[in-house]
Amino acid sequence: MSAPAVQSEVIPELKIVQDATCTFCGCVCDDIDLSVKDNHIVEAKRACVLGKAWFLNHTLDDRPSCLIDGRPASLEEGYDRAARILTNGKYPVIYGLSDSPCEAQRVAVSIADWIGGIIDTTTSVCHGPSGMAFQGVGEVTCSLGEVANRGDLIIFWGSNPAESHPRHFTRYSLMPKGMFVPNGRKDRTCVIIDVRKTKSAKAADIFIPIKPRADFEALWTLRALARGIELDAQQVLSDTGVELSVWQDLMARMKAAKFGVFFFGMGLTMTRGKHANTEALLALTRDMNAHTRFVSKPNRGHGNVTGADNVVSWRTGYPFGVNHARGYPRFNPGEYTTTDTLARREADCAMMIACDPMANFSQSAREHLASIPYIALDTKDTPTTRAAAVAFNVATYGINTGGTVYRMDDVPIPLRPAFDSPHPGDFEVLTAIEDRVKKILGINA
């Protein structure tokens, strides 16, 4: 018997995870092949620059999993303290959720229900207006594969996917050779409507630069043209910054298209007019269905913001900004949305899940948040975790933990984690907090 000494030189094994899902943007690409070596992703095949950065830069850190008032603490102490904060409050707010898997989102909604708190998602600060517009007129839409297989006129409005959703063009909207557009890009016309010549505009066949804050006027111009109403050219030019003939040409193309698609982004939903803009676009899409098939889709950002919309809707009946203070769900955007409750200094405790309000809320909201006890869950150290009473440093979904994510077209996709983290995931932390909350409140559901 001889013990070969060379064996001590262990070569870390290369693990391949096929068809892993990237949660970095709303594209939720589920075709990424990860090579994992020694708790590190060394290759992320097919991922875009953003996706590659998301996967390859992920390293396990040795920060403590839990901090109480900035000092390392055990998870158990953290859970206890978190449950006490949430159950002591009279006006608790739970916010974020757009970078958590659905499984964790469901637990967060339960906690809000038990403590009579608000559950709100980042939808309220990005695509909330589209949600409200949808409640006004409805929506004609489709899954992204429909766009890939049928779309022959693709219009991006206030959206810059080349930078925000880098694989949008190749996977879904422009390049795919689909069933009814067999030549891919050649069979499609791409129009970009924006206030500036974005990187995406380079991919367009037609770029229409509109006047800033004139989206509403531009959309109503198109609605009028769709109905054959005569318009004053001078007026249109001064309202939209674009010649009437350009809009007429676009409308002719829209009517001639077999399957037209609007993708819209925050350039539409967060500029002047907000939900009136989106409402006009959704109504225009509906109008167009009297002439041909036409759909629209918001190009949503964060990985699982669409999952959050769905989970909150199925559990409460409303998509975001839901208040449980009276023991049942109430919905009133602008009143129960997080920025508003903080700015009005109403919330007296909070739980911030995978979001960074301390970096991007208004100053009055930030000041108030800093003055109340709150819990933060994040994968990294942020201004929000730093000022938290209890901060959990959690594992990263899609890399360390599994679960379900909804793509921006509401298609649910499973995650395939690459390697374990020493930190617990959102689901684990929230479940432990929920258990304690239930015990404190005497709930046995």
Next chain:
Amino acid sequence: MTTREYTRISQGTVYDPANGIDGEVRDLWILDGRIVEAPADPSIRPVRDIDAAGLVVMPGGVDMHCHIAGPKVNVARKMRPEDKRRSEVLHRTSNTHSGTMGAVPSTFATGYKYAGLGYTTAFDAAVPPLGARHAHEEFEDTPCIDKGFYVLMGNNHFVMQSIQNNEYEKLKGFMGWLLAATKAYAPKLVNPGGVEVWKSRQGGNVSGLDELVEHFNVTPRQIISNVTKAANELRLPHPVHIHCNNLGMPGNWETTMQTMQALEGHRGHITHIQFHSYGGGDADETTFNSKTVQLADYVNSHPNVTVDVGQVLFGETTSMTGDGPLGYFLSNVYGGKWFSSDTEMESGCGITPIKYKNKSLVHALQWAIGLEWYLLVNDPWRVVMSTDHPNGGSFLAYPQIIRLLMDRTWRQDVLNTCHPLVRERGVLKDLDRQYTLNDIAIITRAGPARILGLPNKGHLGPGADADITIYTPNENYETMFELPRMVIKSGRIIVEQGEIRDPLIGKTLNVQPDYDREVEPHIQEWFEKYYSIRWRNYPVDESYLHESEVVPTKE
């Protein structure tokens, strides 16, 4: 000597039509969630004895056609906050979640309300395969009932392509694979072929069974016949659930008749047949009339066909359907908000708010036609109570329908409040049949369980799931059925007099048929060419089934 924990329901008046028991005073014994024979040893005492003397005991209700989970149901929830705001709310309690009602209740509310009504099993009737994972996630948040769903196939490209290429074995393999991959319960056809035409051009649809579906060159008739045959050969417990072409259109009864004929003698279920039983033509209100007599005649003489009604109730609701062109049509009729979503390779969907008015001739006729169906099908085992929740009305209206069926005087009173022409355009005024409690037990539990091929549901014989509803008799049958004295699920008391006691989660019912695995590489090749998600990420794995039961295929 025994440590086994028996429960006994003593001296109730039992209605168990599947076992030929029509209102006999009996004891029922329960062990480990199932009904068992009374123990032979008379010294064995139950741990819990439920005194049901003077009360009516039935199996738990089975809803075989409703819309309670998945993508379009959830859109319907979030699309109508105005409907939710003015509706009842469910308060959080120490053992239940809060929720909202309206036409489409939130998930927890759905489970609690079904249980409160004495229903312990429900099937969502239309889930696109790509949304299967979503439906399963919602099921886990829908407590108190067992549940499953039918998966949309009638406009699936692989289905149409296999038929076009005369590849019947591929079709059959695909159906088996799709059911297993989505953990579904049965194949569903919705406006077969018509939805694909809608997806491909403005206002598109098919108008009859022999119209060609563009690009695929198949007809609705071919889709119906081939899928039905394949489903029967796969020996599925509920072979095929069909929403016919031309829903809601005057004159559509002929399409319905042809659809039943297209089953070619194989077992098949025609759903919400009320919406498919209209005479008249050219969308002309003045000619709109009932054709239930002709259609029920066919059903009465063809035992391979079963139906559920899709009763319409007066009031406001939200229409939701996998029938995309129908959603477009309804949104134009009612002019309200409209949601439409097409799913790649698979299906469509339409949602719009609607209102049924008793003073409208069309709506009142729809109401009457529904009732005619219950009263004209001779064999109650082949007609099932449904409102196509929420399309015709809420499942919460079932007690009202029961009263309409059991009390002809009241039925005629309500008929007299409707548009006067209804009396001439249908036969309801002439029908004086009254349902008995035994008949009601059939059309609300025993019948649907049998049609669904659920061996352990809808009856109270040994081996059955101990899903039991106990009612307090009342002259007013609506009152009797709307508030059960007690509801037992899997042997546990989940509801007492409307209060939730023990909100268990319930299980998912699905099928895993045997199919030819050779077909999988063909499916994969097609799939990878056209889908926007990866083949490997498509099937729903076990982790999504909190608790589940695979219902066996037929012998």
